[in-house]
Structures are given as C-alpha cells and as structure tokens.
Amino acid sequence: MFNTLKKSVAKFALKYVPKNSIIGIGSGSTVNYFIEELSNISSSIRGVVPGSIASEKKIRKYNIPIVDLNSLENLDIYIDSADKVNKSMEMIKGRGGALTREKIISSVAKKFICIIDKSKYIKHFDCCVIPVEVIPMALRKVSEEIIKLGGMPKYRENFITDNRNCIIDIHNLYIENSVNLEKTINNISGVVSVGLFCIRKADLLLVSYADKIKEIY
C-alpha cells in the first residue's frame, strides 16, 4: 500500500519540475520512483544533482546528465522524501544514511519539495529515531554527548555512508526545541551532520493519501 502511495506522490511531483532546469534530488525508495518518472521527461531538463551514490547510479541508467554542485550558484528546486515530517514542515531524514549530501544540496536550493506518503506526516516528533552521521574515530565521544543530552545512541551495524562515515541512530530523545537541538548536535565534534532538517525546512510538502495528494505550504 505504501509503495502505491510513494509512487503516486512521486508522479505528482513532476509538475513542479521547471522546464530546462537543473534540479537536486535526494535518496530512498520514494525518490527512486521519482527518478523513474523523471526519465519520462528527461529531455526537458538539463540535469540532476544527486543526493547519494545510489541515486546517481539510477539517474545515469536513464542517461540523465549528472551535475556537480560546485558548478552551480544555486538550484531552483530540491525534491526529496523524509522519514517523518511534522506540522511545522520540519523533517527527520537519514534512515537511508544519505543525510549529509541531502543537507548540502537542499541548503543550496531555493525551494525544498518534500514528497511523502501519509504515514510519515505526524503532529510531533515524539519518540522518533534521529540519525547522525559521525566520523568513525569520534563514535565514542559523540555517543557520550548524546547520552548527556538524554538520548540513547545506537550504532548502525554494517553501514558505511557514501562519505565513508558511520551512523548513530538516537533513540528516546525528548525534543523541546528542534532548531536548538539541530544546532547542538551539529556542534558536537565528530558529527558530520544530524538528520534533523528544522533550520532548512520543507517549503512545499506533498502528502499522498489513497484518494488524493495534499499540497501543504
């Protein structure tokens, strides 16, 4: 059921792709559906900045040009999914481990369009797992800091990010102020980036339900 919802929101998002544009895209199963849709209009775009090696491979398969972010001043749009989105359009991302590249690309984009199925749209971030990309030599130090913040760090076994780092998933962390928490975790030495996307939120949220797609600004 959720795959059908992911597919339908991915297809719907196509209408937001400007003609002749270079767009940023993220990673994951919803984005994979979006890449498939994008392949149908590939001749009308100039290229894509991908958020992960997996997305890049898939995009190349469809002969869509890959663009280096360093060659661009900015991007019109960035399209990606999320693990959770709250009513303030803040997101938690990184279950696929691509959070850092996704954060970099989205920070350059004028508009972040987040595409999700209804199961991910929630009121508050209570009890959500927050992924953090960590430099391997800092695993212990970062874990200790997370415990001090009240969270329970869990090392993600057998997983290496595209940047050759590790992931710590934070469980049971009470979020009082999401923007402050994002800054605090990002400031821990050894943290590459945290999967809280609350400073740079979504500008447009597309949520798929069985009978409709909701566009939320």
Ligand code: 5RP
């Ligand atoms: C990857 C992400 C993904 O956007 C997020 O995990 C959602 O994935 P899916 O579309 O497979 O449910 O943040 O780092």
